[in-house]
Amino acid sequence: MQRTGNSQSLRSKLLFLSGITLFCVQVVQAKVDVTATVDRNQMAVGEAFVLQVSVSSEDSVQVHPPSLPDIPNTQIINQWASTQSKSSVISTGQGIDFKTIRSKVFNYQILVDREGEVVIPPIAVDVAGTQYRTAPIQLRAYGAGAGRLANGTPPQEDQSAWPRDPVDELEERFNQLLNRQFGGPTTGGFMTGPRNDKDAFFVLAEIDKTEAYKGEQITASWYLYTRGRVQDIDSLKYPNLKGFWKEDIQISTHLNFERDVINGIPYNRALLVSYALFPIEEGKALIDSYRVKATIAGGFGFGRGFQATKSSEEIPVMIKPLPKDGVPSDFTGAVGEFQMMVDAPSKTIVAHQPFSLKVRFEGRGNAKTIELPKLNLGEGLEVYDVSNESNFFKNGQSYKEFDVLLIAREPGETTLDSFKASYFNPKTRSYATLSSQPITLNVLPGVKQDSLGEERIQPEEVQEAKLPEIRTQWAAEKSHRSYQFLIWLVLFTIVLLFLLAKLVFDLGFFSQPPTLQEVLDHRFKELDKLVSKKQLRQLGIQATNTIYYTLGDISGEGGANEEFDKVLAKVAPSVRREIEVPLRKLVDYFGVLGFGPKAYMESLGDTKNLKKNVEELKIQLHKAAKINQGSYSADV
Numbered sequence: 001m002q003r004t005g006n007s008q009s010l011r012s013k014l015l016f017l018s019g020i021t022l023f024c025v026q027v028v029q030a031k032v033d034v035t036a037t038v039d040r041n042q043m044a045v046g047e048a049f050v051l052q053v054s055v056s057s058e059d060s061v062q063v064h065p066p067s068l069p070d071i072p073n074t075q076i077i078n079q080w081a082s083t084q085s086k087s088s089v090i091s092t093g094q095g096i097d098f099k100t101i102r103s104k105v106f107n108y109q110i111l112v113d114r115e116g117e118v119v120i121p122p123i124a125v126d127v128a129g130t131q132y133r134t135a136p137i138q139l140r141a142y143g144a145g146a147g148r149l150a151n152g153t154p155p156q157e158d159q160s161a162w163p164r165d166p167v168d169e170l171e172e173r174f175n176q177l178l179n180r181q182f183g184g185p186t187t188g189g190f191m192t193g194p195r196n197d198k199d200a201f202f203v204l205a206e207i208d209k210t211e212a213y214k215g216e217q218i219t220a221s222w223y224l225y226t227r228g229r230v231q232d233i234d235s236l237k238y239p240n241l242k243g244f245w246k247e248d249i250q251i252s253t254h255l256n257f258e259r260d261v262i263n264g265i266p267y268n269r270a271l272l273v274s275y276a277l278f279p280i281e282e283g284k285a286l287i288d289s290y291r292v293k294a295t296i297a298g299g300f301g302f303g304r305g306f307q308a309t310k311s312s313e314e315i316p317v318m319i320k321p322l323p324k325d326g327v328p329s330d331f332t333g334a335v336g337e338f339q340m341m342v343d344a345p346s347k348t349i350v351a352h353q354p355f356s357l358k359v360r361f362e363g364r365g366n367a368k369t370i371e372l373p374k375l376n377l378g379e380g381l382e383v384y385d386v387s388n389e390s391n392f393f394k395n396g397q398s399y400k401e402f403d404v405l406l407i408a409r410e411p412g413e414t415t416l417d418s419f420k421a422s423y424f425n426p427k428t429r430s431y432a433t434l435s436s437q438p439i440t441l442n443v444l445p446g447v448k449q450d451s452l453g454e455e456r457i458q459p460e461e462v463q464e465a466k467l468p469e470i471r472t473q474w475a476a477e478k479s480h481r482s483y484q485f486l487i488w489l490v491l492f493t494i495v496l497l498f499l500l501a502k503l504v505f506d507l508g509f510f511s512q513p514p515t516l517q518e519v520l521d522h523r524f525k526e527l528d529k530l531v532s533k534k535q536l537r538q539l540g541i542q543a544t545n546t547i548y549y550t551l552g553d554i555s556g557e558g559g560a561n562e563e564f565d566k567v568l569a570k571v572a573p574s575v576r577r578e579i580e581v582p583l584r585k586l587v588d589y590f591g592v593l594g595f596g597p598k599a600y601m602e603s604l605g606d607t608k609n610l611k612k613n614v615e616e617l618k619i620q621l622h623k624a625a626k627i628n629q630g631s632y633s634a635d636v
Contacts, residue, residue: 032057034125036134042265044142048077048111053123053134056103063104064126071121073114073141081106112141192313194225194262200296201226203272203312207287211318214282215335216426217365217396219249221274222312223260225267228296230255232581236309237291238273243319244285245278245366247392253569253576276396278335278366279319287315322424328431330373334423336365342419342436351446354384354405359419362399368392372402376417380410380443411445516553516625520546524618531610539610540594543617547587550621554628575627579620586617 033056038049053066065081084103112118118139125132191206201224208219224233233255255270272290279285291311322335341360349355361370368390375383384407390400408414416439425432514522523546530539548567555570564587568576590613593605 032127034132036123038137041139043112045112045115048109051108051110053106054103055127056101061128066106067124069121073118074110074112076108077111078109115141115143200228201294203290203292203310205312205315207315212279213320213335213426214279214322218277220277220287222272222290224270224272227267231295231297233292233294234581236293239288239290243281245280247276249274249276249394251573282319282321285317285319289314328422330420331422332370334365334370336363337425338363338423340421340434344439348442349408350444351408351411352448353446354407357404357406360401364396367398367400370400373419373421378414380408380414382407408443411443413442415440520621527614531614536593536605540590543590544594554624575624578627579624582620589613
């Protein structure tokens with residue numbers, strides 16, 4: 001009995017130690033992120049800023065309130081705490097994973113009562129028995145009315161007291177090299193300034209020049225600036241760019257943010273769109289605005305966000321005419337910097353047979369506008385056909401290649417004389433001429449194409465007709481049997497053809513395959529049934545499959561086994577621009593229904609909400625199908 005009691009006691013101790021060890025392992029495995037941030041790092045004396053200490057983890061952990069250190073020249077006037085939870089569906093190579101980040105947020109509203117630098121020391125936070133420390137934060141308070149600018153920002157000379165970030169210094173030098181200025185002079189690079197730099201976000205337009213020659217390339221880009229976290233964004237109006245030939249450089253499908261500083265205030269900046277513009281008319285031109293609607297998260301990216309619509313400023317541009325003096329007779333219409341290559345792939349050709357001559361222009365500018373120069377053909381050479389292809393690249397380079405089919409009529413040696421073509425160079429403000437090298441061709445004898453038409457088919461000799469032989473009784477019976485065999489053969493053939501035709505129609509070889517719109521109509525009828533039956537899990541799975549099926553059909557490459565971003569990247573940019581933002585929300589929503597934990601799935605199972613999201617999905621997928629067919633139009 002004593003041994004049994006000792007054994008049970010030992011077993012209890014082992015179980016207790018195992019539980020403690022498992023708990024410690026879970027705490028160690030829990031990834032914890034502790035950060036401290038402020039809503040701004042410059043303010044006037046008497047103004048308050050908000051300090052936020054956030055503790056985030058994928059697991060539930062015990063968080064103690066921070067030990068806030070003493071911050072000289074300040075006083076805490078308010079404080080509050082909140083708990084946030086953010087869920088997302090993540091596509092992995094093995095399928096779809098559901099991830100939840102829980103955050104405990106401690107907020108402190110702090111008043112600055114003295115001018116000078118304010119340093120917030122590292123803040124200690126106890127998370128599940130482990131001490132975490134935040135990085136120190138530096139701020140600066142300016143005296144009330146100490147020469148602040150009209151927009152409320154500190155004077156530029158005061159910024160010298162701040163420690164400089166090496167990245168900021170490098171960016172500033174780079175911007176100086178580009179001569180980028182905010183509201184600067186009317187020549188050279190130009191970028192519009194914010195109407196109010198206290199706005200949560202705004203859109204700025206940037207161009208590399210405000211004066212250009214007709215046909216000269218102008219690079220125009222639009223950026224989103226924000227100090228908060230963008231929850232979603234929708235482009236309401238792209239620039240019309242009337243009076244310009246437009247080529248796409250980059251149309252962003254995702255916001256990739258980088259740091260930028262305007263008037264001493266740091267922002268996050270993301271490119272929205274970038275175009276290469278080529279003026280087609282002389283005189284004053286206007287690069288019109290880009291309008292977006294965005295939802296910005298409230299309070300350091302947490303809490304209920306707000307939605308607003310912003311537009312960029314319009315930019316006037318002066319378009320100068322090309323010089324009229326000294327225009328070469330072989331001017332191709334190109335404006336930029338180009339090279340010309342002329343070559344015949346084969347130097348030995350056959351008379352009366354077409355051969356190819358390649359004339360290629362490439363360089364910086366719009367080569368698509370170049371016309372084929374006058375060809376100096378020698379005697380005995382004729383133009384048979386001309387075709388061309390062209391393309392514009394994102395680096396501002398372009399090319400246009402002419403494929404000229406020529407025919408040599410006489411055998412022997414012939415020479416293609418030098419070709420000349422001119423373009424206008426905006427840098428030198430003058431016309432430049434390109435010349436090719438002469439090409440010597442060896443022409444072999446050949447047969448004219450029309451020589452075949454002279455040949456005539458000779459009539460066959462007419463054979464003397466013979467009288468038919470007198471048929472015997474045996475021949476008559478043989479003839480009867482032959483007719484009987486033919487009749488049975490015809491009947492058999494008719495029956496066989498009937499059976500084959502029935503088989504073909506039963507298998508649907510001649511039936512028209514359903515269109516994407518018809519398939520979507522059928523699938524949404526099934527989704528409506530699942531909504532009425534409140535089969536949430538099946539609804540989420542079928543809706544997700546419908547999204548992948550539609551994008552795969554539009555791109556023509558399938559994609560049911562790929563991640564959503566990869567499938568979306570395969571569809572046309574015109575489709576992505578219209579449906580990407582709302583479709584991402586719907587993918588997350590139906591992903592939670594189909595693959596998320598039961599608690600989250602049931603929280604989204606309100607019938608009204610289900611119908612609303614299914615209807616929104618129907619609108620977006622039908623819109624995508626119509627855009628892909630070229631039958632969709634929207635007034636913006």
